[in-house]
Amino acid sequence: MTRKSIMTALSCFALVIGAESLGVPAYGQQVPRNVAQASDVSTAPTQVQPVFGAIAGVVRTSSKLPIVGAMVTVAKADGKGIWTTISGSEGIFSIPNVAPGEYLVTSQADGYPDTTVSKLQITAGRATRTDVIMAANVTPQPAVITANSSTTPPAAPRDKAKQSLLARLVKPQPALVSKSQTAPPDTVASLKYPPIAAFGIPVANTPTADVGTPLPVPQDAPAPAQAPTAAPAATAPAAAPAASALPDALSAPAPGPAVDNFTPFAFADFTWMNATTRSKDTVLDTKFFTPEIRFDTNYMTDFNQPHDHTIVGATESFRSGEVQIEQESVGGDFHWQNVRGRILFMFGMFATTTPRNDASYAVGQWDLRGAYKYTSEAWGGYHFNVNHGLNVDAGIFVSYIGLFSYYNFDNWTYQPSYVSSNTPWFFNGVRVQWFPTNKLKIEPWFINGWQSYAKFNGHPGLGGQLLWQPTEWFKLVANQYGYGQDNLGLPHTERIHTDDSIEVRYYNKPDKMGVDKIAYTLTVDAGCQYGGGIQCTGAPSKNKDSFVGWMMYNRVWFHKDLFAVTVGGGDMSNWGRYLTLLPPINGADAVTGSPYFTQLPGQRAHMWDSTVTLQYMPRQYITWWGEFGYRHSDIPYFAGRGGVTPPGYQVGGTNGAPGQFACMSGAPSGASDLPTATTNCASSGGVWFPDLRRSEAKISVGVMVKF
């Protein structure tokens, strides 16, 4: 390319460069009055006495490819002047209005060592050409374009002039990065300043093709060592609302529809749902730990008035006529970066009533019930930033089977129906929570077994949950379980179970002082056991073990959620009684069994219940409640006046042999079959029988606190 062709190209460039073609002065420059506008470029030399020269050239690779975006610095050899620019398309650079003298031309570009051309003589009135050849030392950056790139289709969204301007504007000067006074520049994300060249002239200000616009002769002044410290206030971007101007959010203008569409289930307010904490705030949280505290105290009166104060057949109701602390829990969530853990200790009645439904601890040694009885949740894991989140957690965690939360504060009622009360509250194992979208969770489980601290037999339990909340008023949760061999003494019997629920809010007028919300839940459960001589279907005599159940609740909120009334109930039919809670007759539990209430294949338990619950919720962390409940069973099941504790009230309410019939004296009969027990108890007044009824009605009140 000859000098003439370069200048022609530069002239064409000047014609298409938009603002520059209008003679936009560089930042900090003054346009002399006698300088013609760019449209007069061709006539300018005739009107102005030439006192400056110009430098133009092309920055190329050693293989003759042009380098776009190279920083070209022209420094006067005597140190009294410096100019800089960025090479434009086809590697062309040009610096006009350079005072005559001897110069050093240095080119800098990513991926290339700095290249200097020395002893370049500039004379007034002439444009001196010097090409800079840069030898690559690494793979060239995308700034290198091919010789054919000039044939870029005109449909490209930007023209070359703009690219050139941008290139000049965005090229950073490494020496100027941070204005932070509080931390080292390499650790603080501060704004990069536009590159500033010596003499206070921004690099970006030197128009590549503005040959006809003279620059003032640079003054001999020391180069500024620091970038300016602040932007002009008038041009600073608008600040966020001041912290002191705290808006009253409760009366703030209604926000737009914008919601968090990334964090799972954050796009809507689901605090209305059953099994969900209604709290809108976390009272205390830190970056590392968020504490959680729960208290749950109740007073229940069973209309059967059992004289041993024992309520039977629930995992929420235990004692009659007494104030009891059902749950005292402290713990919380640990979180640091993506590592996470949660622990919630469990004191109060939960510590003894929940573990008694697990028979697995009887397998082997080490007293697992003792080990875990005070722990309702204890797990740790890791959060992966995959899709909308992927968690792998291991430990003991609450199960979701049966819709209701293990923690009564979260629930619409205090005493849920059988499909919730009788299904597991905890699992020991590993879970993976995958959130492919912000409205869906898929959670597979690998667990020891069904409500078990240990593995009963050869198979662990496999299962999982699918949770879908596509909109604020609807929830679908489906829990599936299988493969587990979860019966003590039945090593070849496997269990499958499905538990599926929906929650629908069908009325929502949050500002109304009357009824402001109405919603319902529906849960359907089904399952069975098979193998080892047991089957899912067929006649009872064929050792049928199956479960079918449902429950439905409707809740009405009043007075802006100050009150809520929930009415509902459910039904279950359980062949083999494997999901029927064993009445604690004479202290019986899942391991000991009871001769008074057998749970043999083919034996059926059919029960239903209903409750009416009033909750008063003056604050988000406290619930005062009252409930009336009625439960019915086709077989004698609930404690009657005579109770379920043998006479004599042996220590712990048991004579120590719950697996045997007890005598009227309270002593063990030494037998779990009735004929032998009858014989053995003949001298003790006969065999004692618990007072089991087919129905139970109770009224309960209580208070629950959750922080």
Place this chain on the structure above:
Amino acid sequence: MRKVLLPPLSLIVAAASLMAADPAWKSKPAAQWTEEDAKQILAASPWAKEITATVTRRLTEDQLREGGQMGQPQGVGNEGVDPKGSGEKVSLNVFTGPGGDDRSARSLPRPITLKLRWESALPVRLAELKSHEVESPTLDVDGYCIAVYGVPNANFKGDPKDLGKPLKGLAALKREAKKDVRPVSAEVFRLEDGVVVVYLFPLSAEISKKDRQIQFEAQIGRIVVNHTFDLREMEFMGKLEL
């Protein structure tokens, strides 16, 4: 007297009308922009808009855990967005209270004023030069560059790219009947009164006047930004400038 006054008054009114009707980027060559013109371009122009975004509500730990997260999210747009004193006030009175309205200010979404600016747009760049604005965000790569100013600062430390990494996947340019354009990078720079998040969208998006409108959506932590630009307004020197 009336005859004497009317013509100059008319001229003044006409001139004022013209000035009001034609902003600087339409009526003047860039060379004639005043500093005030430049400031206006940077503050309120087709390329620079002050918008009202939303700070989404602060989730409880239970809600976070239910969504697979634990602990309040950290980083730009999460920290520093809740005004001091906006947390829950626990009352000793547990017998009466506001029921469902018992909640803190930060548990509700609230508006926040931000500024969006097409930093890559030629008039913006020229105005930045003209107005001596030295804090303009810079990115090393060419593209459509949109900056979000006014995001609260919380003494964030780290590399701008690292800080912007979580934000990159949560922004898009949307056009009718065209695929969303995702940014190729997002960087966070600190200013005196906040931080600026700079998104760089690829030129391959080939935004043209035919698109008529383009919607910028971004989620910056808990801040949700959603604004539609009218491309027909964003012409400079007869060309669409973005």
